[in-house]
Amino acid sequence: MNRTSLASLPAGVRGPSYDPATLTTGIVHFGVGNFFRAHEAYYIDKILGESGANVWGILGVGLTAGARSEAKAASFTEQDCLYSLTETAADGASSVSVIGAMTGYRLAPADPEAVLDALSSPAVKIVTMTITEGGYNIDERDGTFRVDDDAVKADLASPGTPCTIFGFVAEALRRRRAAGTGPFTVMSCDNLRHNGDVAKTAFVGFARVLDADLAAWIEQNVTFPNAMVDRITPTVTPEIAAALNAHSGLDDAQPLVAETFTQWVVEDRFCAGRPPLENAGVQFVSDVTGYEHVKVRMLNASHVLLGFPALLLGYREVDKALADDDLRALIDTFLDRDVIPQIEAPEGVDLVTYKNTVLERFSNAAMGDQLLRVCGDGSSKIQVFWTETMRRSITSGHDLSRLVFGMAAYLEMLRGVDENGDRYTPFEPTLDAKMIALASDDDLSAGLALPTFDGWRSLMTPEITEAVVAARRSIRDKGVRANLPR
Incomplete structure (x- = not known):
């Protein structure tokens, strides 16, 4: 051509x-x-x-x-x-x-x-x-x-x-x-x-x-x-x-x-x-801020929250992951309970309608959208996509279970092997090999030192650290599905 x-x-x-x-x-x-x-x-x-x-x-x-x-x-x-x-x-x-x-x-x-x-x-x-x-x-x-x-x-x-x-x-x-x-x-x-x-x-x-x-x-x-x-x-x-x-x-x-x-x-x-x-x-x-917040905190944030555990479960495409009822429930609940109540929409944007559009887009099988693409550069994406919701949730005493699970799933995803034993290579251009190796350290809290979590590090409490470690241990012992927040 x-x-x-x-x-x-x-x-x-x-x-x-x-x-x-x-x-x-x-x-x-x-x-x-x-x-x-x-x-x-x-x-x-x-x-x-x-x-x-x-x-x-x-x-x-x-x-x-x-x-x-x-x-x-x-x-x-x-x-x-x-x-x-x-x-x-x-x-x-x-x-x-x-x-x-x-x-x-x-x-x-x-x-x-x-x-x-x-x-x-x-x-x-x-x-x-x-x-x-x-x-x-x-x-x-x-x-x-x-x-x-x-x-x-x-x-x-x-x-x-x-x-x-x-x-x-x-x-x-x-x-x-x-x-x-x-x-x-x-x-x-x-x-x-x-x-x-x-x-x-x-x-x-x-x-x-x-x-x-x-x-x-x-x-x-x-x-x-x-x-x-x-x-x-x-x-x-x-x-x-x-x-x-x-x-x-x-x-x-x-x-x-x-x-x-x-x-x-x-x-x-x-x-x-x-x-x-x-x-x-x-x-x-004149000001794009409100549109940014909606897109980043709803679409992008849920994209990676879906991606990390889906990769661990053996999925490789977004639409197939969202067709899993348990993963769909995770994203539905995350958006309904954690994001929408803590976001200010620009005039003319209905957040429930936006959410439904996002989920319809994720379900588009014709895209064949690869989870490895969605999860790629996860360290940078988490800093951009989750920080505001995480900050608001910590400071307000909001339920952190889904975001804690997401942090744990991300660190487990970095190990490069799913629950079926199939290997893949995470794409993390901002992390060197030594940093990525922290995800495989015997100390399950070591990975929390990654710059991935710098956006809310000052707000991290020992209780949050313990919750992430417990989630990682339970994912390894019982599997991802048993640990999906309900």
């Missing part, structure tokens, strides 16, 4: 309403994964057919080196950065479209100067990113940017040849300031509460160590809008890719599948202008 093939797409496949060859780059995106392609690029694709909108094409940037990254870059180039998106509802109804919003793809380690040239172009108005919850290098103990990372230290020592997103953005902004080009907006599309504020802390923190004057200029001129993003986009295995192509009739090396539900709520703060994304259904608001 490439631009030539757009003239002869299979029946039922929708092509772009614009000519991708006419796009110019107005957005640079770091972290071209499945979620970005099914979310931000999807929304941009919807408005590119409008008059004057072709200035908002997206240049994708990959930050990692290696054979896999090189193969990905080659695949994008061969397909002119086109790819298919199959959207499937819970009832099985689906549609296929070809997305053409990407103007190109650059692998930063192969040509960092090309990335810097793109970022320095006056045409670029927005820089976006999906670098995962743990990718912002924030010290959870004090909320500051960590400069002890080896890659960060390398960028600080050699700012003209960066390798991190922080180095690329800082150097590009330095060049733009020197040339009088002006700033761009930096926007996170990751599942973080106040993700714009987190991004600002990270980028300004890096710049402050590098050049105090540049940091001050960034603080005064660059905007970092907070945004709430939501769409389930599963991993696409070779088998799934083959099935998607067989269904669509396309020969696509990069096919995607996603649910039909999608949401993007953004604070309307863009220092250099923005695309008319409200025409594609994006909600622009």
Whole structure:
């Protein structure tokens, strides 16, 4: 599949309403994964057919080196950065479209100067990113940017040849300031509460160590809008890719599948202008906080609370886990008793309706959503998704049984073996091998030293520690199902 093939797409496949060859780059995106392609690029694709909108094409940037990254870059180039998106509802109804919003793809380690040239172009108005919850290098103990990372230290020592997103953005902004080009907006599309504020802390923190004057200029001129993003986009295995192509009739090396539900709520703060994304259904608001709380504390929190024990029980897909009556009862009760009574919804959002929508989305068998994906980077996710509910529950004396069970299940999950004896590999990019080994320590309280639980460590009591240890011991002795809170 490439631009030539757009003239002869299979029946039922929708092509772009614009000519991708006419796009110019107005957005640079770091972290071209499945979620970005099914979310931000999807929304941009919807408005590119409008008059004057072709200035908002997206240049994708990959930050990692290696054979896999090189193969990905080659695949994008061969397909002119086109790819298919199959959207499937819970009832099985689906549609296929070809997305053409990407103007190109650059692998930063192969040509960092090309990335810097793109970022320095006056045409670029927005820089976006999906670098995962743990990718912002924030010290959870004090909320500051960590400069002890080896890659960060390398960028600080050699700012003209960066390798991190922080180095690329800082150097590009330095060049733009020197040339009088002006700033761009930096926007996170990751599942973080106040993700714009987190991004600002990270980028300004890096710049402050590098050049105090540049940091001050960034603080005064660059905007970092907070945004709430939501769409389930599963991993696409070779088998799934083959099935998607067989269904669509396309020969696509990069096919995607996603649910039909999608949401993007953004604070309307863009220092250099923005695309008319409200025409594609994006909600622009003055404060995204309420929407963040609902999504993070309901959808994301229940996603991982389902995932950890489900993996231990031998499940590998979200919909199959939710079809287990005992696990469904855990999530129902968690949302009804622990979350909804302790959350303030934004105007117009009904929390019970939202909960029911979440559970319907989780049950979508067409997603085949992998639990290992949901549980991946669990340490960072727990800090983001559970902290507020945990803090409120501890300080109010609320029942902690489900969250304590979740902590225990997470630590047991880190051991990498389920109740059937089948092994899997947890993905924990922010934890080193020594940290992960704490989950297998004979001292069942050792794992509580992980940064995973820093968000409420100051509120932890000996009773909570004892409860987590008791839950872990009982999970091992009696199994997960016998220990699910009722």
